Amino acid sequence: MKNFKMILKILKNKPIAFLNSYITYQLATMFPLVTGLLMREIFSNYEKGKTDTTVWWFIGFFIAVLLARIVSVYFYSITNATSRFVSSSLVRVNLLNKIMEKPGAKALNKSNGDTLNSFREDIGQIEDFITVCFNEFLSVFIFSALSLFVLIKINYKITLLVFSPLISVIIIVRMTGNRITKYRKDNRKATGVVSSALGEMFTNIQAIKVYGSEESMKENFKKLNTAREKFAIRDNMFTQLLMSIYENILSIGTGMILIVVSFSIKEEKFNLGDFTIFIYYMNFISSFIQYFGNVMTKYKHTAVAIKSISDISEGINRENLVENTPLYIKEEIPEIQENNLEDGDKLTALSTENLTYLYPETGGGIENISLNVEKNTFTVVTGRVGSGKTTLLRTLLGLLKPQDGKVYWNNNLVNKPDEFFIPPRIAYSPQIPHFFSTTVEENILLGKDKNKSDINNAIYLAVMEKDIENIQNGIHTVIGTNGVKLSGGQQQRLSAARMFVRDAELFVFDDISSALDVETEEALWTRLFEKENATCIAVSNRRGALKRADNIILLKDGKVMAQGKLDELLGNNEEMKLIWGESI
Numbered sequence: 325m326k327n328f329k330m331i332l333k334i335l336k337n338k339p340i341a342f343l344n345s346y347i348t349y350q351l352a353t354m355f356p357l358v359t360g361l362l363m364r365e366i367f368s369n370y371e372k373g374k375t376d377t378t379v380w381w382f383i384g385f386f387i388a389v390l391l392a393r394i395v396s397v398y399f400y401s402i403t404n405a406t407s408r409f410v411s412s413s414l415v416r417v418n419l420l421n422k423i424m425e426k427p428g429a430k431a432l433n434k435s436n437g438d439t440l441n442s443f444r445e446d447i448g449q450i451e452d453f454i455t456v457c458f459n460e461f462l463s464v465f466i467f468s469a470l471s472l473f474v475l476i477k478i479n480y481k482i483t484l485l486v487f488s489p490l491i492s493v494i495i496i497v498r499m500t501g502n503r504i505t506k507y508r509k510d511n512r513k514a515t516g517v518v519s520s521a522l523g524e525m526f527t528n529i530q531a532i533k534v535y536g537s538e539e540s541m542k543e544n545f546k547k548l549n550t551a552r553e554k555f556a557i558r559d560n561m562f563t564q565l566l567m568s569i570y571e572n573i574l575s576i577g578t579g580m581i582l583i584v585v586s587f588s589i590k591e592e593k594f595n596l597g598d599f600t601i602f603i604y605y606m607n608f609i610s611s612f613i614q615y616f617g618n619v620m621t622k623y624k625h626t627a628v629a630i631k632s633i634s635d636i637s638e639g640i641n642r643e644n645l646v647e648n649t650p651l652y653i654k655e656e657i658p659e660i661q662e663n664n665l666e667d668g669d670k671l672t673a674l675s676t677e678n679l680t681y682l683y684p685e686t687g688g689g690i691e692n693i694s695l696n697v698e699k700n701t702f703t704v705v706t707g708r709v710g711s712g713k714t715t716l717l718r719t720l721l722g723l724l725k726p727q728d729g730k731v732y733w734n735n736n737l738v739n740k741p742d743e744f745f746i747p748p749r750i751a752y753s754p755q756i757p758h759f760f761s762t763t764v765e766e767n768i769l770l771g772k773d774k775n776k777s778d779i780n781n782a783i784y785l786a787v788m789e790k791d792i793e794n795i796q797n798g799i800h801t802v803i804g805t806n807g808v809k810l811s812g813g814q815q816q817r818l819s820a821a822r823m824f825v826r827d828a829e830l831f832v833f834d835d836i837s838s839a840l841d842v843e844t845e846e847a848l849w850t851r852l853f854e855k856e857n858a859t860c861i862a863v864s865n866r867r868g869a870l871k872r873a874d875n876i877i878l879l880k881d882g883k884v885m886a887q888g889k890l891d892e893l894l895g896n897n898e899e900m901k902l903i904w905g906e907s908i
């Protein structure tokens with residue numbers, strides 16, 4: 325019932341689109357009611373031997389009704405497309421908003437491929453259910469109720485027989501309900517596994533080729549698809565089987581009613597007109613019963629789809645998915661407001677107190693980290709591989725939700741770090757940057773207003789000006805999947821340029837050095853600190869960064885082992901000596 329309420333909420337939130345679609349379909353289904361009554365009159369007149377001009381009037385009217393029906397079906401195709409689009413878009417937009425609200429590093433529980441499947445197919449299932457239940461079934465239901473009223477007046481005993489197939493359909497739906505759900509769940513799960521494998525294969529093409537793993541990948545993919553094939557066929561066969569059972573029950577039911585009607589004609593309880601309208605309406609009432617079975621089956625499928633959507637990310641519930649969010653279909657999308665900081669909000673100091681995040685999967689992470697970063701200083705986080713450097717940055721920025729600890733900005737507690745630590749407070753460059761398949765310029769701006777941004781300065785600070793000069797269309801060159809491929813170092817610096825264009829209070833670099841040569845890295849730090857008010861936290865084991873640091877935070881096994889300037893640490897800390905010895 326909760327799923328049904330959720331779907332009703334979609335209709336309530338977007339009533340115009342739904343009502344347009346429903347009314348046009350209801351109109352299209354109501355015309356046959358008139359057609360039936362006209363046919364009854366024509367045949368009753370015919371039986372009475374009346375073939376005068378009134379019959380032709382009836383026939384003319386009959387054709388007019390048919391044409392009106394064609395017109396309403398045409399309009400339904402338009403209104404229904406809008407209603408489908410609006411209902412699924414509402415769920416899609418809400419789902420996307422909810423995913424975006426999650427801490428960045430843990431936004432999705434599923435693979436990208438499987439998440440896309442949910443966006444496309446699971447939400448498509450909800451859209452489909454709304455059309456079948458609230459346009460088609462509801463319209464046919466109202467038509468059937470009205471036509472039953474006409475038929476009861478003609479012969480109530482025979483009319484009651486119409487319900488016998490309905491009872492059989494209800495019994496079948498109840499008996500098969502669990503099986504419908506199970507088969508759909510298995511199918512959905514197997515499809516998810518295949519989509520995930522496909523996504524991983526595409527991102528790892530290079531590794532597959534380098535290690536000559538094509539055959540084993542193919543074998544594995546074949547295995548997954550064979551499993552999926554089995555579940556998909558079982559699910560679809562079962563659905564089709566149910567549909568054909570409903571259809572056959574109806575045919576048998578209609579046949580039985582016709583036999584009873586024919587006896588009534590024999591006993592002259594029915595005239596030709598009554599008989600005609602009975603047969604004509606029966607056809608539509610039967611489709612109501614078929615729709616009923618169809619709707620019940622689709623409802624079970626929709627419940628599986630809703631569960632699968634909720635599983636995409638932690639804490640997504642039905643209410644979230646149907647909030648009345650604007651879709652901006654006809655309205656102008658409001659301009660994005662850039663955040664400007666009040667003077668009191670500008671950075672003076674950033675600190676953490678006992679910050680703790682341990683990955684539930686491995687138990688690795690950081691524990692009880694307390695640190696302090698002053699304005700206009702350079703803090704370097706260093707430590708061996710796996711010591712917790714990346715986890716510390718991600719937790720500090722709210723990309724991972726800490727299990728314990730607090731973060732303070734200018735001595736004020738930050739309650740929602742993931743919403744707070746965005747430009748112009750903080751700009752962050754992750755260890756592995758990601759780009760869109762568009763121009764260098766758009767990748768740097770990422771939605772920021774071009775007229776309010778100094779792209780050339782950002783490129784200069786990131787030591788990227790020569791690279792940009794050497795590519796064909798400069799900052800207008802398309803990069804990524806559909807364009808020029810950038811080297812690891814170019815990607816790191818493009819990510820830095822993305823930060824610098826934001827002119828943030830604090831720059832956070834996660835291991836930018838890893839893909840840069842010593843000279844380029846040196847140039848980057850020099851240019852950055854020529855800028856008077858730069859405050860920076862960087863993960864690095866490079867000598868250039870360590871020498872420059874105002875404060876080094878040395879991590880070991882997720883804890884702060886020591887803090888201070890390079891000379892102090894080299895004087896009394898073996899771990900620091902080891903890292904310095906290995907660094908360049």
Ligand SMILES: Nc1ncnc2c1ncn2[C@@H]1O[C@H](COP(=O)(O)OP(=O)(O)OP(=O)(O)O)[C@@H](O)[C@H]1O
Pocket residue numbers: 683685686687688689707708709710711712713714715716
């Ligand atoms: N996504 C994850 N899931 C589970 N455990 C993780 C995850 N990421 C990191 N860990 C674990 O947390 C610990 C700290 O990892 P982290 O990546 O923060 O270290 P690091 O110092 O940044 O390493 P590197 O120098 O290799 O970047 C490690 O023990 C690692 O295995």
